[in-house]
Structure formats: C-alpha cells, structure tokens
Amino acid sequence: MALSDRILMGPGPCNPYPDAVAALGRPMLGHLDPEFLGILDETNDRLREVWKTSNRLTFPVSATGSAGMEICLVNVIEPGDAVVIGVNGVFGGRMVEVAERCGADVTRVDFEWGQPVDPEQLLDAHPNPKLIGVVHAETSTGVRSEIGELGANKGDALLLVDCVTSLGGIPVEIDEWGVDLAYSGTQKCLGVAPGLAPVTVSERARQFIVARPRSWYLDLNLISKYVDGEGARAYHHTAPISMIFSLHAGLGAVLDEGLENAWERHETCGRRLREGLTDLGFELFAVEGHRLPELTTVTVPDGVDDAVVRSRLLSDYGIEIGGGLGAYAGKVWRIGCMGHTARLRNVELLLAALTQLV
Amino acid sequence: MALSDRILMGPGPCNPYPDAVAALGRPMLGHLDPEFLGILDETNDRLREVWKTSNRLTFPVSATGSAGMEICLVNVIEPGDAVVIGVNGVFGGRMVEVAERCGADVTRVDFEWGQPVDPEQLLDAHPNPKLIGVVHAETSTGVRSEIGELGANKGDALLLVDCVTSLGGIPVEIDEWGVDLAYSGTQKCLGVAPGLAPVTVSERARQFIVARPRSWYLDLNLISKYVDGEGARAYHHTAPISMIFSLHAGLGAVLDEGLENAWERHETCGRRLREGLTDLGFELFAVEGHRLPELTTVTVPDGVDDAVVRSRLLSDYGIEIGGGLGAYAGKVWRIGCMGHTARLRNVELLLAALTQLV
Numbered sequence: 159m160a161l162s163d164r165i166l167m168g169p170g171p172c173n174p175y176p177d178a179v180a181a182l183g184r185p186m187l188g189h190l191d192p193e194f195l196g197i198l199d200e201t202n203d204r205l206r207e208v209w210k211t212s213n214r215l216t217f218p219v220s221a222t223g224s225a226g227m228e229i230c231l232v233n234v235i236e237p238g239d240a241v242v243i244g245v246n247g248v249f250g251g252r253m254v255e256v257a258e259r260c261g262a263d264v265t266r267v268d269f270e271w272g273q274p275v276d277p278e279q280l281l282d283a284h285p286n287p288k289l290i291g292v293v294h295a296e297t298s299t300g301v302r303s304e305i306g307e308l309g310a311n312k313g314d315a316l317l318l319v320d321c322v323t324s325l326g327g328i329p330v331e332i333d334e335w336g337v338d339l340a341y342s343g344t345q346k347c348l349g350v351a352p353g354l355a356p357v358t359v360s361e362r363a364r365q366f367i368v369a370r371p372r373s374w375y376l377d378l379n380l381i382s383k384y385v386d387g388e389g390a391r392a393y394h395h396t397a398p399i400s401m402i403f404s405l406h407a408g409l410g411a412v413l414d415e416g417l418e419n420a421w422e423r424h425e426t427c428g429r430r431l432r433e434g435l436t437d438l439g440f441e442l443f444a445v446e447g448h449r450l451p452e453l454t455t456v457t458v459p460d461g462v463d464d465a466v467v468r469s470r471l472l473s474d475y476g477i478e479i480g481g482g483l484g485a486y487a488g489k490v491w492r493i494g495c496m497g498h499t500a501r502l503r504n505v506e507l508l509l510a511a512l513t514q515l516v
Numbered sequence: 517m518a519l520s521d522r523i524l525m526g527p528g529p530c531n532p533y534p535d536a537v538a539a540l541g542r543p544m545l546g547h548l549d550p551e552f553l554g555i556l557d558e559t560n561d562r563l564r565e566v567w568k569t570s571n572r573l574t575f576p577v578s579a580t581g582s583a584g585m586e587i588c589l590v591n592v593i594e595p596g597d598a599v600v601i602g603v604n605g606v607f608g609g610r611m612v613e614v615a616e617r618c619g620a621d622v623t624r625v626d627f628e629w630g631q632p633v634d635p636e637q638l639l640d641a642h643p644n645p646k647l648i649g650v651v652h653a654e655t656s657t658g659v660r661s662e663i664g665e666l667g668a669n670k671g672d673a674l675l676l677v678d679c680v681t682s683l684g685g686i687p688v689e690i691d692e693w694g695v696d697l698a699y700s701g702t703q704k705c706l707g708v709a710p711g712l713a714p715v716t717v718s719e720r721a722r723q724f725i726v727a728r729p730r731s732w733y734l735d736l737n738l739i740s741k742y743v744d745g746e747g748a749r750a751y752h753h754t755a756p757i758s759m760i761f762s763l764h765a766g767l768g769a770v771l772d773e774g775l776e777n778a779w780e781r782h783e784t785c786g787r788r789l790r791e792g793l794t795d796l797g798f799e800l801f802a803v804e805g806h807r808l809p810e811l812t813t814v815t816v817p818d819g820v821d822d823a824v825v826r827s828r829l830l831s832d833y834g835i836e837i838g839g840g841l842g843a844y845a846g847k848v849w850r851i852g853c854m855g856h857t858a859r860l861r862n863v864e865l866l867l868a869a870l871t872q873l874v
Contacts, residue, residue, distance in 0.1 A: 161542060161543060162543065162545065162549075162551050163543040164543065164544065164545060164546070164549070166544060166545075166546055168546050170754060171544055171546060171547070171754065171757060172544075173544055174544055179541050180541070182540035182541055182758060183537050183538070183540055183541055184519060185519060185520065185521040185522065186522065186524060186529055186530075186531055186532055186709060187520065187522060187524075188522070188524060188526050188529060188836045189529070189710070191520075191522070191830070191836060193520055220579055220580050220583075220711070221578055221579035221583065221733065222578050222753050222754050222755075222756060223753070223754065224732070224733050224752075224753040225578075225579065225733045225753075227733075228731065228732060228733045232731075252732070255732055256732045256733075259728065259729075259730050259731065259732055260730075343754065345754060345757075351544060351756070351757055351758040351759075352547070352754045352755065352756050352757055352758075353578070353711060353756030353757075353758065353759055370617065371617075372617050372618075372730050372731075373586065373590075373617065373730075373731060374582070374586060374610070374613055374614045374617055375579065375582050375583045375585075375586045375614075393841075394582075395580050395581070395582040395583075396528060396529065396580050396581065396701065396703060396710045397580075397710065398580060398709070398710050398711030398759070399529060399703075399709055399710055399711075400540060400709040400710075400711065400759075400762075401709075401711055401756070401758075401759065404758075472549070478546045478549060483751075
C-alpha cells in the first residue's frame with residue numbers, strides 16, 4: 159500500500175513536528191503508572207503556558223476538537239439556559255447545534271462569512287445570558303474575531319471560546335481576556351496528530367459545572383479526579399497514552415522554539431502567502447485586519463477549476479489544500495500553514511506549483 | 517526524562533503489536549485524502565472480520581472504549597425507554613450510569629462479582645425492554661458471560677454487548693449471537709494503543725437511531741456519512757489519523773496471524789498463568805468455566821502486601837499488573853495477557869518474579 163508523504167496545507171491536520179511524531183512510538187505505559195502521570199502533569203503545565211492561563215483544570219480531552227466544544231457546553235448548560243452564540247462560519251453554527259442538544263435556549267447572532275463577529279452585537283443580544291460563545295479563528299473562513307472586548311464586558315455570563323485554529327499560531331490570552339471555557343485541537347497550530355482536544359476551564363466556570371451532566375464520557379467532575387495533579391488519581395477512562403506522549407512532545411517543540419517565535423513564524427508564512435497569492439491574481443476572502451496567518455482564504459478565480467487544480471496539487475506535488483465549506487464549496491480555497499507546515503519553503507513550493515497550474 | 521519499557525500485564529493497555537507502533541509514525545494524511553479514506557475503509561473491513569459481522573456500520577469511534585459504550589446508548593435511547601442491564605462488575609455499573617444519563621428507565625439486575633450474568637434472569641427482568649445490555653468480559657473481575665442465549669431469546673429488544681476486553685482475545689460472534697450493538701477498545705486484545713473504540717451496529721439497530729441524539733460528537737447519523745464506504749464523504753469531525761493507521765496495522769497483525777490463532781495464543785497464556793499462580797498458592801477469583809484467558813484474577817494471599825508487591829514488580833522488573841476495583845481494591849489482582857503481551861515468555865517471567873516477591 160502507498161505511503162504518501164504529503165505537505166499538508168489544508169485547514170488541518172498539518173504536518174506534525176518531528177518530535178511529536180517520534181513520541182508516538184515511545185514505549186507504552188499504563189494510565190496509572192506514576193511515570194505516565196508525570197508526563198500528563200507536565201503536558202498540562204505546558205498547555206497552561208500555551209493557553210496563557212493559570213487555570214488548574216487544563217488538560218487534553220480524550221477525543222478530537224469537536225468533543226472539546228461539547229465538553230465545555232454539556233458540563234455547564236442545563237435545559238432552558240439562555241446562551242448567545244456568534245456565527246460567522248461553520249464552527250459557530252456547530253456551537254449552536256451542540257448547545258441546542260444540551261437543551262440551551264440559543265440566541266444565534268449571524269455575521270457575514272469572511273467578517274469577524276461584532277462583540278457589541280453579541281453583548282446586546284440578550285440581557286443576562288448564562289453563556290456567550292464565539293469562535294476565535296473561524297476555520298471555514300480564515301477570520302480572527304476579537305475576544306478581549308467580550309471578556310471585559312460579559313458581566314455574569316460565562317465566555318466560551320473556540321480556539322481550535324488559533325492556539326499556538328496567534329496570540330491566545332485566556333486569563334487576560336477573561337475567557338471562562340476554551341477548547342482547541344492538536345492537529346492545527348500545535349503541530350500534533352489529530353485526536354485530542356486541549357481544554358481549559360476557569361475557577362469561576364467550575365462553579366457552574368452541573369452535578370451529573372448528560373454525558374458520562376465528558377463529565378468534568380469525574381475526569382478532573384483523574385487529570386488533576388493533586389491527591390489520588392481516580393480512574394475514569396483509559397487515557398489515550400500515545401497521543402498524550404505526542405502532545406507532550408509537540409508542546410515541548412513549541413515551547414523550546416518559544417511561543418512568540420512560533421507565532422512569528424506563522425505570521426511570516428501567512429504574509430508571504432497572501433502576497434504571493436495576490437500576485438498570482440487571487441482575491442483574498444477574509445476581510446483585511448482579521449486575516450489569520452495560519453489559514454489563508456482566497457476566492458477561486460473564474461476559469462480555474464477548483465477540483466482539477468486541487469487534485470493535481472495532490473497528485474503532482476503531494477500538496478493538500480482545502481476547499482470551501484457550505485455555500486463556498488467550489489468557490490473558496492483554504493490554505494493552511496500550521497504547526498510544522500508553517501515554513502517558508504512550503505509556501506514557496508505551493509506558490510511555484512500554483513504558478514504552473516492556474 | 518525516563519523512557520521506561522514496561523511489560524504491561526494489567527487490565528489494559530497491553531504492549532501494542534510492533535506493526536501497530538510503527539504505523540503510528542506513518543506520514544500524516546488529511547481526513548479527506550483518498551489514500552486515508554482507503555485505509556479507513558480497509559480498517560472497517562478488518563474490524564468486520566474480527567467482530568465476525570457483516571454490519572455495514574462498523575468503525576472506530578474517535579475516543580476511548582467508554583465512548584463506545586456511550587455512542588451505543590445515546591443514539592438509540594430516548595427518555596423513558598425501558599432498559600435492562602446486567603451488572604456483575606464495574607463496567608456493568610458504568611453502563612447503568614450511562615443509560616440513566618440518556619434518560620433510560622433502567623432495570624438493574626445484579627450478580628455476584630466473580631460470577632457471570634444469568635441470561636434467564638436478565639430476560640425475565642422486564643416484559644418488553646427496548647434494550648438489554650451486558651458485559652461480555654468483565655474487566656473488573658475477569659469473568660466471561662454467555663451472550664448467545666440472550667441474543668436468541670431477546671425478542672424485540674436490542675442487545676448491547678460490551679466487548680472491550682473480549683474482542684481479539686476470545687471468540688466474539690456478533691452476527692451468530694444476534695448482537696445489535698457492540699463496542700470495544702483498541703488497547704486490550706487488539707494490541708493497539710488506547711484511543712479508539714471500535715463499534716458495530718446492526719441494520720436492525722440502525723432503525724432505532726433517533727433523529728437528533730443528545731450528543732453531537734457521537735451522532736451516528738452524522739458520523740455514518742463520513743465513515744460509510746459508499747457515496748460522498750461528508751466531513752463531521754477530523755478523524756484521529758495516526759491512531760487509525762495504528763489500528764489498521766494492529767488488525768493486520770491479528771489477521772495475518774489468524775484470528776483463531778490469536779485466540780489460541782491468549783488461551784495458552786491464560787492456562788499457564790492460572791496453573792503457575794495456583795502453584796504459587798494463589799486462589800483464582802473468577803468462577804471456573806467463565807475465566808477469561810486474557811485477564812486472570814486472583815485473591816491476594818494473607819500476608820502479601822498488595823501495594824508493595826505491585827510496586828516492586830514495576831520497579832524491579834518493569835512489570836505492571838492491576839489491582840482490584842471497588843470493594844476488591846487491595847484484595848484482588850488483575851493480571852492481563854492481551855494483544856502483543858500474550859506471550860508465554862511474559863507469563864514465565866511474571867511467575868518467576870512473583871516467586872521472588874511473595
């Protein structure tokens with residue numbers, strides 16, 4: 159069977175950091191082995207550094223990013239709770255869907271795709287919501303929204319932020335911004351394989367955790383007795399050991415480089431990519447001032463066949479880029495430079511290949 | 517940091533098959549890459565062989581074994597549904613808990629720990645339950661229960677079976693036994709790292725899937741549009757690519773050996789382990805005739821300090837064995853021979869080490 163070696167420039171997964179790949183093969187340990195628990199504690203410490211938080215309840219959920227969204231909602235939302243959610247792309251829409259399944263009474267505030275959410279409109283949408291939810295970096299559009307203003311003016315509401323495509327790639331400041339609940343994925347700017355959802359929960363949000371959430375697998379009361387560094391560890395479920403080894407190593411690579419340096423590397427790649435694509439005649443999709451360096455979106459020019467070009471990029475160059483979602487399928491490309499993929503050599507190669515193909 | 521190389525003879529995780537470890541490092545692919553989708557399809561084909569089923573909806577859930585339990589319940593149970601669950605250990609109790617959180621009206625039928633469930637008592641517990649749930653191989657006690665009689669006499673009920681510790685180690689016959697929903701974990705007799713929950717759902721059970729289950733992450737309607745081999749693949753969540761590579765390879769190792777040969781290897785190890793432990797003066801905990809070869813339980817003899825011996829096994833020999841759960845903490849050992857760990861050399865080494873320590 160083929161063992162293709164792709165350059166992954168879609169909306170994630172990226173190519174993982176070599177250290178993260180190597181750690182996957184580390185000898186297996188039991189989930190109650192003191193050595194493994196030490197690695198888990200250290201992973202959570204590293205996550206706190208990357209999240210810029212002192213939240214004690216900070217750990218990787220044993221499932222992918224969308225389970226991070228679900229764990230944040232299912233633990234604090236009870237049927238009938240008022241929730242305000244900003245929607246400027248697919249993942250805001252997903253948050254509405256998940257909140258509704260938790261029984262929330264959702265006020266959905268829509269914004270044009272390609273635009274950020276407007277904090278003021280979100281804050282005005284309901285007099286006293288239990289929770290305000292928003293996506294920091296919309297993976298469907300390549301747009302960054304401002305979080306700090308929401309945190310500063312949220313009042314008694316809990317602020318939930320989707321950081322799947324932002325964490326590790328652009329500044330995320332959980333404590334400074336006043337974020338109560340946030341989740342991410344390992345396969346984007348953290349440069350690790352998909353499979354875990356780092357989450358962080360403020361002490362204030364912990365007061366709102368319901369006694370018996372609808373989900374047992376995602377029950378933070380039970381999970382915190384295992385992941386929490388102090389006291390005896392109570393078994394809840396068997397941790398995904400190898401993936402945690404890998405996250406531990408991937409975070410090590412990011413922190414060895416320096417988080418700010420990693421942001422700068424993503425920024426440099428994004429700038430060059432936007433410039434190169436514009437030179438090739440592409441129009442940028444996300445509004446200026448809110449463009450993610452780690453995920454560039456462009457409209458597919460007239461006369462360029464979306465499927466043909468993406469397929470030839472894959473077959474002739476081994477490069478994956480992403481197509482549009484929803485109404486923008488066939489009309490938009492999403493080009494990621496995340497994690498280990500965020501290297502100028504990859505940007506230059508992609509631009510060279512596109513020069514041949516379009 | 518230490519990189520200890522354990523011999524994992526607890527209740528799971530086991531030592532993974534070398535092929536499964538190597539596959540973790542396979543170059544990353546996108547979750548919509550045709551090459552990855554081919555590997556996923558082949559993984560599901562291999563799972564069907566191991567499950568002995570033709571169920572089309574057979575795939576690995578992107579989370580650990582307990583999420584397999586939850587996905588089977590949350591998709592078919594609606595508030596008020598009558599459910600009968602047999603409890604002869606921790607995992608039957610967990611099934612009650614998960615079913616109750618789905619809103620089920622649960623009739624719990626308890627059996628002594630160390631004994632199998634009695635199919636007749638389960639069948640008599642309720643006149644027309646929507647679902648009967650049972651654990652095939654209780655990881656907390658090392659006991660195997662009979663499934664075929666339940667399947668033959670279940671009437672209109674759906675039969676849900678926990679195969680976490682049985683799949684790959686002892687015969688599991690989903691179609692022949694009339695099982696409607698079943699789940700397992702990768703880290704036991706399949707010989708892969710923890711992180712995925714293989715599930716299989718019969719065509720009959722699919723008729724019962726509710727339109728909008730309480731969990732979005734575990735929504736089988738949405739997931740089946742991605743994992744199902746036919747037609748276009750609709751993105752639901754980013755698959756845990758590296759773990760699926762590993763499961764693909766681990767199943768390949770099992771099927772190359774021959775599933776029946778793998779069962780026989782587990783059987784041989786279990787027999788020798790029981791014999792050796794008995795010679796050392798241990799008393800077997802699980803009732804005769806229902807002892808799992810892949811997980812042997814013994815009562816800790818008087819005068820033997822549970823914590824000291826297990827700790828010395830780990831520090832002096834690098835061998836992990838498991839302690840008892842619940843009321844049997846400190847009183848019972850659970851000794852696994854699963855997956856790649858199920859080799860006579862490991863059994864002999866453990867017996868030699870115990871000869872020194874007890």
